[in-house]
Amino acid sequence: MASFFRRTIAAKLARTLQQPEEAFLPALSALPVSKRQQAADFRLSISALRTGGVLPSGGDTQAQTDGLASQLTPDTVLEAITAGGGWINFKINRKLLVQKMLEPFGNGEDERxxxxxDLLNALKRGTVLVEYSSPNIAKKFHAGHLRSTIIGNFIGNLKQSLGNSVIRMNYLGDWGMQFGLLGAGFAQFGCQEKLKRNALQHLFEVYVQANQEAERSEDMKQAAREFFRQLEQHEREALSLWKQFRDISVDEYQRVYKRLGVHFDVYSGESFHRDEAQEVVQQLRSRGLLETTEHGTSVVDLSPAGDARSVCVVLRSDGTSLYITRDLAAALHRSGKYSFDEMIYVTDKNQTSHFRQLFQMLLAMGHSWADRCKHVPFGLVRGMKTRSGEVLFLDDVLDEARSRMLHNMSQSKTTRQMDNIQDTAEKVGISALIVQDFKGPLLSDYTFDWDRMLQAQGDTGVFLQYSHARLCSLIQKNGGLESSAFDPSLLLEQTSIGILQHFLRYDEVLHQSAQDLQPKHLVNFLLKLSHLIASAHKELPVKGSAPDVAQARLKLFSGACSVLANGMRILGITPLEKM
Incomplete structure (x- = not known):
């Protein structure tokens, strides 16, 4: 409903300046909630109008602001229009604000x-492929993979909520020289029984042993090279063992992803493109982009004209492919199969150079769609440890989060009345993980802190879940009061208005998140909403109020509950009704 008010203001401006309404929409924004009673709801940036060519770029900004403001008069929708500091401020009729902002709730429109x-409808929609998580089989599922998993899931959820067709892809590290080491190592240290009992743990142990042996023994290095050569040559026995490792790993990953509430439409991997990688090399050669070095490696020169030479190796001297060669093949395959409008890779910032080279090579090969490919980098997590030591697998993190949350919940009297304490503790623990990760810029490194993450007070995932569960409890206890009809004049206290003013910013927050793919905007919006709700619980009691007042307040709390739940789901958090 923010769109109704934004469009009304734009129409007023359009009539005054004889310009189309669309020219004003980008320059309008909802103001952050203020404690001041007379605070405006929307503001218009004169600077943005000048940049957009609506107003002349020369001249005095303040004079332009005052001049335009003087031509605008209040009406039944806008009860006050003021100017200052290069902004024109608009205050909406309070009763109309309440009526319009709460109109969608209870009419089947809650989730929409x-x-x-208007802001979101202006965004381009299409098919978006998001590649995320992408663990390496037989290696530890470290904190970076957890970050990639939850960030990629957020991007997929956001794009889907905005009307895009989303393909969620897990591109496994399931090929390359490490499988030579794993295959050769399994022949010496592997055990099928241990593989059945704890697949990922055993494969990881074998891989570590094989690495240690390769440092001491040339025989192990040679055996690893030979096993990988057999894989590249499609020899049956080597492929059979590799397939076993891959299948049991994927089964294990799917079980863990289910705990996180994450799913993938496609499980792909480097192995799918091992043959296509050789075709890519031929394409590079036919375009005159491939050079052979004195060491026998095949490289592509990516240095801009006149700059120092910068090359990317795409083929080893023995003719085997590399990670980037297979990534080129994968990108070409996806473009042909999915005809995506956008492809997003979610990996840590150490791979920034890799993706820059990948996109450069695709463009050099004549694929203009490479401009629609994007890398979303993220920083590193320091200090992610469980009580038993360093984290090896994602299971360890989730188990620890659940265990610590169970301990915290056991201190609360209400927890003992719950039927599904384990499941609740797990979901709250995951919420805490996600919010801690998403509060700041994705590119920043951060230090993992179990205690701060799981606090019930403060800006945490636990606080978000508590806020939602408390609203659900309030709505459930007052079920008989729910009605689509209510009296807007009974919600004119500043506490009520503050929540509705905050609602005005929801589409702007989603728009900002869609522009830079950062979850922090939505996280901070939901945390602020939770604080506003906490104040409203104290100042706007439902119990003991007159029936019509209680009904109006319940309408407000129901709306807040819906907005909170919608935002949490986009972040990848399952809203709980009890905790």
Missing amino acids: FGLNS
Whole structure:
């Protein structure tokens, strides 16, 4: 409903300046909630109008601001229009604000709140392929893979909520020289029984032993090279063992992803493109992009004209492919199969150079769609350890989060009345993990802190879940009061208005998140909403109020509950009704 007010203001401006309404929409924004009673709801940036060519770029900004403001008069929708500091401020009629902002709730539109917006409708929609998580089989599932998993899931959820067709892909590290080491190592140290009992743990142990042996023994290095050569040559026995490792790993990953509430539409991997990688090399050669070095490796020169030479190796001297060669093949395959409008890779910032080279090579090969490919980098996590030591697998993190949350919940009297304490503790623990990770810029490194993450007070995932569960409890206890009809004049206290003013920013927050793919905007919006709700619980009691007042307040709390739940789901958090 923010769109109704934004469009009304734009129409008023359009009539005054004889310009199309669309020219004003990007320059309008909802103000952050203020404690001041007379605070405006929207503001218009004169600077943005000048940049957009609506107003002349020369001249005095303040004079332009005052001049335009003087031509605008309040009406039944806008009860006050003021100017200052290069901004024109608009205050909406309070009763109309309440009525319009709460209109969608209880009419089957709860989950679509804020999404039918001029701002969001202006965004391009299409097919978006998101590649995320992408663990390496037989190696530890470290904190970076956890970050990639939850960030990629957020991007997929966001793009889907905005009307895109989303393909979620897990591109496994299931090929390359490490499988030579694993295959050769399994022949010496492997055990099928241990593989059945704890597949990922055993494969990891074998891989570590094989690495240690390769440092001491040339025989192990040679055996590893020979096993990988057999894989590249499609020899049956080597492929059979590799397939076993891959299948049991994927089964294990799917079980863990289910705990996180994450799913993938496609499980792909480097192995799918091992043959296509050789075709890519031929394409590079036919375009005159491939050079052979004195060491026998095949490289592509990516240095801009006149700059120092910068080359990317795409083929080893023995003719075997590399990670980037297979990534080139994968990108070409996906473009042909999915005809995507956008492809997003979610990996840590150490791979920034890799993706820059990948996109450069695709463009050099004549694929203009490479401009629609994007890398979303993220920083490193320091200090992610469980009580038993360093984290090896994602299971360890989730188990620890659940265990610590169970301990915290056991201190609460209400927890003992719950039927599904384990499941609740797991979901709250995951919420805490996600919010801690998403609060800041993705590119920043951060230090993992179990205690701070799991606090019930403060800006945490636990606080978000508590806020939602408390609203659900309030709605459940007052079920008989729910009605689509209510009196807007009974919600004119600043506490109520503050929540509704905050609602005005929801589509802007989603728009900002869609522009830079950063979850922090939505996290901070939901945390602020939770604080506003906490104040409203104290100042706007439902119990003991007159029936019509209680009904109006319940309408407000129901709306807040819906917005909170919608935002949490986009972040990848399952909203709990009890905790």
